Amino acid sequence: MIPAVAATPEKFHHMGKVLPSKIVSCEFAGSFFTSDQFREDSRPQIAFAGRSNVGKSTLLNSLVGRKKLAKVSTTPGKTRSVNFFLVNDRFYFVDLPGYGYAKVGKKVRESWRQLIENYLTGSQRLIGLILLLDCRRDLTDEDSQLVAWLANRGLPVLAVVTKSDKLSRDKVNRKVKEIQSRLEVAAIAFSALTGAGKKELLSSIRNLVAEHFEKTRA
Numbered sequence: 599m600i601p602a603v604a605a606t607p608e609k610f611h612h613m614g615k616v617l618p619s620k621i622v623s624c625e626f627a628g629s630f631f632t633s634d635q636f637r638e639d640s641r642p643q644i645a646f647a648g649r650s651n652v653g654k655s656t657l658l659n660s661l662v663g664r665k666k667l668a669k670v671s672t673t674p675g676k677t678r679s680v681n682f683f684l685v686n687d688r689f690y691f692v693d694l695p696g697y698g699y700a701k702v703g704k705k706v707r708e709s710w711r712q713l714i715e716n717y718l719t720g721s722q723r724l725i726g727l728i729l730l731l732d733c734r735r736d737l738t739d740e741d742s743q744l745v746a747w748l749a750n751r752g753l754p755v756l757a758v759v760t761k762s763d764k765l766s767r768d769k770v771n772r773k774v775k776e777i778q779s780r781l782e783v784a785a786i787a788f789s790a791l792t793g794a795g796k797k798e799l800l801s802s803i804r805n806l807v808a809e810h811f812e813k814t815r816a
Contacts, residue, residue, distance in 0.1 A: 644691055728757075731757055
């Protein structure tokens, strides 16, 4: 997907009292199909990426406490645009199209890949990316290449291991450790069904945004 380069360890950590401890508001801010449409106001952006059917929409809805803010589909590959959500009127969640879905034409897959790359390379407000990985699936070259490319740019990456309720706790813990070792990023096990990992993920997001605002004031 993106040329691989040497990865660096994550820095998705510390700080955290500038922002509310929970999401108090979240509004859909637009779907964009070309890079010239992307929002570039002064608010920071946190992107969510992952393979098709990894549970991005379900996770986003869980984080903001809204059942239908992000559309959930049983058909992989439904997110074909870059979707922006304004959180607490302070920062954006950016939902990127899922990658790696084989049951669409090569031309369509290429257009999605290009849209993702255009956002990642062009956004001046992107402060970090949350990479969703299904706990039942093996890591792919696309996953590794994306993390390595972001690390080369110095962008924090947090891996979220989704659907953790589908496996035993021991298997989930082993998957989290594998991801941390292979990708050299922090990882959190998450389940929208049980709520596992939600508090930790929200805390990581809040800390990242707080760190950004602290830097901009310095």
